[in-house]
Amino acid sequence: MKAHYGYKDGSGDYFIIIDTDKCNGCQKCVEVCPYGVLEIIEDEFDIEGGSMAAVTEEHRKKIKYSCGPCKPITGERKLPCVLACEAKAIIHSW
Amino acid sequence: MSDNPEEFWRWREYRHTTPDMDWHNAKMITAGVDIGSVGSKAAVMLDGELYAYSAMRTGGVSEETAIKAMNWAIEETGLKTENINYVVGTGYGRVNVPFAKRTITEIACHARGAHYIYGPTVRTVLDIGGQDCKAIRCDEKGKVMSFLMNDKCAAGTGRGLEVFADLIRTPIEELGKTSLNVENEPQPVSNTCVIFAKAESVALLRQGWQKEKVSAAYHLAMVNRIIDLLTKVGIEKDFVVTGGVAKNPGIITRLERNLGIKPLEPKLDPILAGAIGSALFAKALYEKELGLR
Ligand code: SF4
Ligand code: SF4
Numbered sequence: 001m002k003a004h005y006g007y008k009d010g011s012g013d014y015f016i017i018i019d020t021d022k023c024n025g026c027q028k029c030v031e032v033c034p035y036g037v038l039e040i041i042e043d044e045f046d047i048e049g050g051s052m053a054a055v056t057e058e059h060r061k062k063i064k065y066s067c068g069p070c071k072p073i074t075g076e077r078k079l080p081c082v083l084a085c086e087a088k089a090i091i092h093s094w
Numbered sequence: 095m096s097d098n099p100e101e102f103w104r105w106r107e108y109r110h111t112t113p114d115m116d117w118h119n120a121k122m123i124t125a126g127v128d129i130g131s132v133g134s135k136a137a138v139m140l141d142g143e144l145y146a147y148s149a150m151r152t153g154g155v156s157e158e159t160a161i162k163a164m165n166w167a168i169e170e171t172g173l174k175t176e177n178i179n180y181v182v183g184t185g186y187g188r189v190n191v192p193f194a195k196r197t198i199t200e201i202a203c204h205a206r207g208a209h210y211i212y213g214p215t216v217r218t219v220l221d222i223g224g225q226d227c228k229a230i231r232c233d234e235k236g237k238v239m240s241f242l243m244n245d246k247c248a249a250g251t252g253r254g255l256e257v258f259a260d261l262i263r264t265p266i267e268e269l270g271k272t273s274l275n276v277e278n279e280p281q282p283v284s285n286t287c288v289i290f291a292k293a294e295s296v297a298l299l300r301q302g303w304q305k306e307k308v309s310a311a312y313h314l315a316m317v318n319r320i321i322d323l324l325t326k327v328g329i330e331k332d333f334v335v336t337g338g339v340a341k342n343p344g345i346i347t348r349l350e351r352n353l354g355i356k357p358l359e360p361k362l363d364p365i366l367a368g369a370i371g372s373a374l375f376a377k378a379l380y381e382k383e384l385g386l387r
């Protein structure tokens with residue numbers, strides 16, 4: 001499942017997309033995120049349970065700003081969360 | 095329930111039991127309770143078939159609402175909460191359902207419930223709830239493939255419509271219909287914020303716009319916002335709408351017009367999708383507990 005967290009406003013699309021089929025809940029993204037944007041939640045989508053990464057409720061409405069410092073306008077872009085995820089489960093829409 | 099004619103936002107609360115069904119013959123009795131920000135729904139299923147249900151307004155204390163909704167659903171059936179094999183809670187207040195063994199997110203429950211109500215051809219579910227709006231893509235089993243939730247602002251939600259109903263003094267259940275009584279669609283009001291949308295509506299009323307026209311502008315703004323959300327996850331047929339706002343023809347007609355896709359007609363009240371979905375998850379969980387799956 002592709003879980004989209006974020007929003008769209010007049011200036012653009014701001015979504016962090018977690019591919020829950022790839023995510024194994026290893027928590028590495030949570031550990032490297034400097035601003036507490038990510039968390040591990042219980043998988044409440046199916047009867048099997050398990051855990052997976054998600055964007056915290058607090059940051060969902062402002063991720064454009066929360067992730068801003070990780071996204072320099074010029075130069076090479078290195079998002080700590082994306083680099084930490086071996087499963088390649090995290091995508092940023094912007 | 096109040097009969098106060100000044101409360102334009104109030105929608106009808108109700109319960110129902112399916113005739114010709116007897117819980118004494120059921121192998122599995124499961125239930126789902128969906129505690130939404132505005133409405134709470136309970137559904138009881140006998141071997142996976144819908145038996146009894148209720149829909150009421152969420153009160154100040156979620157636990158009490160959960161008990162009330164459940165008791166109301168089984169009222170007149172002779173069934174007691176103890177007779178129910180497995181209960182799943184869903185909705186934003188899902189952790190506050192005291193007798194639920196598990197919780198499942200409303201996103202999964204709406205997809206499952208839509209699959210039950212509309213059948214296996216459903217691929218896109220739009221759920222417009224009291225305080226958020228979700229676009230869900232699912233497979234032929236009702237399993238979620240992709241979802242997007244917009245909870246940034248109340249514009250485009252049931253609560254926003256309730257506020258608007260009060261503002262133009264039109265009962266909520268007639269709001270959508272009367273908004274279609276315009277010859278041409280006006281320009282939509284602001285669709286980024288419920289407070290702006292309300293302020294603009296007040297200004298239009300002051301300029302002497304008819305209620306219906308202001309309402310059309312408000313509905314159109316909401317629809318534009320919803321379409322934005324839908325295009326992000328992608329719309330695939332069949333398309334359905336669940337949640338309380340699914341009953342508003344002012345929204346449904348405009349969605350159909352502007353998307354060029356007609357949503358399927360519901361066989362059951364689409365406000366129940368979350369509760370039905372959670373009762374189906376309860377059945378699956380109970381089967382798992384019994385070692386049947
Ligand atoms: S690092 Fe990747 S796999 Fe690990 S929890 Fe985060 S998203 Fe999931
Ligand atoms: S981009 Fe930076 S702030 Fe945003 S989630 Fe990734 S690590 Fe955290």
